[in-house]
Amino acid sequence: MYVDPRLLRHVEQSSGLTAPEALRLVEDVLSFHDEPVESWVRRRHAELKTYGAKNAEIFARLQEEVRGHVVAAPELSERQLRRIVYG
Template sequence: MPDQTDFDEIVAYLTRTTRLSPAEAVRIVHEILHFMDETPDDFIRRRHRALQTAGCANSEIFARITAELAQWRFRADDYSERQIRRAIYG
C-alpha cells in the first residue's frame, strides 16, 4: 500500500478530475489496492471459479490460466498444470 501522503494525493487527484466525492474516491482507492493485493493462488482460484461457471472444461481452464498468469501483474514463476491444480484443490 502507498504511504499516507501518496494515498491522499491519489484521492485528491480523483476528486479533482472526476465527479467523485472524497468519500467515494477513498472507497475506490481502497478497492483498487485490495484488488492489486491478490496473490497468484487467489487469482488462480478466482479465475477457475469464473471459467467453471462459464462452462469451460478443466483442460481449457488450466491452459487459459497459464496464459493469463504470464500476462498478469504478478511477478511469479511460471506455474505448471500440477501447481495450478494444487492451488485450486489444495
C-alpha cells in the same frame, strides 16, 4: 490499507469526487483486487470448471487473464526489498 495520495488526488481531479468519496472508491477497488495470485488462480480455475471448461482451455485462459489482472503483491521482507534495490 495504504492508499497512495497521488492516486487519490488523481481520482478527485479526474472525477470531481470529494476527497472522502475518492478515498472510498479507491479503497473499494483496491480491496476488490486484494487477492494473492495463487488464490486468484485457484478461484478462477474453479469458476471456469463450473461452466464445463476443460483444463487445457482453462490454463490457456488463465495465462491470458493473469497478464492483465491486478493481484495483491506478496509480503516482502526488508532483506527482499534490499535485494531488489541493490541486487
